[in-house]
Amino acid sequence: MADIKGFTTIEVARLCRVSDSTVKRWEEAGLLKSERTSGGHRRFRAEEVARFQRDQGLGLKQSHGDESVAKTTTRVRDRGVYSDSEFLQSLIDGGEEAATNFFITAHLEGKPLTEIIDRYICPAMQEIGELWHREEISVTQEHLATRTAVSAIYKLRSALPVPEMKNGLAVCCAMEGDLHELPTLLAQIAVENEGVEVINFGAATPLYCLADEVIRYSPNFVCISATVVNDLERLSRDYKDFREKIAKLGIPILLGGRVFEDEHIRNRFKSEFYPRSFTDVAEFARNRVHCALPPYRLFSVL
Ligand code: B12
Numbered sequence: 001m002a003d004i005k006g007f008t009t010i011e012v013a014r015l016c017r018v019s020d021s022t023v024k025r026w027e028e029a030g031l032l033k034s035e036r037t038s039g040g041h042r043r044f045r046a047e048e049v050a051r052f053q054r055d056q057g058l059g060l061k062q063s064h065g066d067e068s069v070a071k072t073t074t075r076v077r078d079r080g081v082y083s084d085s086e087f088l089q090s091l092i093d094g095g096e097e098a099a100t101n102f103f104i105t106a107h108l109e110g111k112p113l114t115e116i117i118d119r120y121i122c123p124a125m126q127e128i129g130e131l132w133h134r135e136e137i138s139v140t141q142e143h144l145a146t147r148t149a150v151s152a153i154y155k156l157r158s159a160l161p162v163p164e165m166k167n168g169l170a171v172c173c174a175m176e177g178d179l180h181e182l183p184t185l186l187a188q189i190a191v192e193n194e195g196v197e198v199i200n201f202g203a204a205t206p207l208y209c210l211a212d213e214v215i216r217y218s219p220n221f222v223c224i225s226a227t228v229v230n231d232l233e234r235l236s237r238d239y240k241d242f243r244e245k246i247a248k249l250g251i252p253i254l255l256g257g258r259v260f261e262d263e264h265i266r267n268r269f270k271s272e273f274y275p276r277s278f279t280d281v282a283e284f285a286r287n288r289v290h291c292a293l294p295p296y297r298l299f300s301v302l
Helices: 009-016 020-028 046-056 067-078 084-093 096-108 113-133 139-159 182-192 207-217 232-249 263-268 278-290 295-301
Strands: 169-174 197-200 221-225 253-256
Touching: 009 020, 009 046, 046 096, 046 139, 084 096, 084 113, 084 139, 096 113, 096 139, 113 139, 113 182, 113 278, 139 182, 169 182, 169 207, 182 197, 182 221, 182 278, 207 221, 207 232, 221 278, 232 263, 253 278
Parallel strands: 169 197, 169 221, 221 253
Antiparallel strands: none
């Protein structure tokens, strides 16, 4: 029991900007759940604190950049509870709770969602890919790491303040033949966080089917990711057809993922924007919605 990982009463009080006696009252009233160490001290799990803050509409927005909040979470990290290497190991071991805690602590620290994605999730997955490539971890460990990341990301998403979905609609997916589902999920939550609803068709989506869906839903933009390509010739033909089919709707297409890091490939897959990071995707969603331009004007801005 002594090794319960979580915030102390004083740390929760700092995060929520109230006194420690208020935190105790919340806990006694059953509003905020805690566990006890063997010495009888309260410990609050990061996920529970995030849930409570979200439900009560407390603190988070004002806490961005606040020194005392940063110190609180840094201390939790200093105790060795959520270091970056432990996070990586938790993914490899399938430690969903530890991975979730890592994300939620970063969130409580005031880190924007896209920073959590770009600074922690992507590098960790890259490292997992390298370990697999060097045969230092097995394929099964790589699969487990991805599953763990996906579950922890869903839990992070449910801990975040729920944005009002009043800023339009986006459609996202990964291209046909591409089984990597994480990039589409990351794009989805980055865009949703901007108050834009997302329909995510997931990995390996055939482009001719996607065209029908785009015509049906007429979204504000389409975000397609590609991590690997099997048949470049066929895919570029299918993509050209896809673009032609939806051309009259004037809907911008975003193409992201390691495939489009290659300039020659970008030349064969024309798009309005090639985001390099999920911060780029979120910014696009924000600007696209807030400038409220019809699509044809947006093209000329890009
Ligand atoms: C998990 C994983 C798998 C899982 C996916 C499971 C699942 N349910 O998603 C499985 C086992 C299916 C798999 C299969 C394969 N994989 Co794989 N996989 C990975 C791994 C470890 C993580 C992928 C991931 O989710 N990354 C998270 C994304 C966000 O990070 P990223 O790909 O690095 O992308 C960066 C940018 O491009 C950008 N980005 C990426 N996507 C998007 C999308 C948008 C919209 C935006 C804005 C930005 C963006 O953000 C990232 C940060 O810079 C990567 C390692 C890695 N480096 O990522 C290998 C990796 C991508 N796989 C690789 C390979 C070779 C394969 C296989 C061909 C292996 C094989 N021989 O069978 C197959 C291909 C299957 C297929 N047809 O798709 C290679 C690709 C090498 C290359 N040529 O580029 C990698 C890089 C591993 C490696 N180091 O060699 N894989």
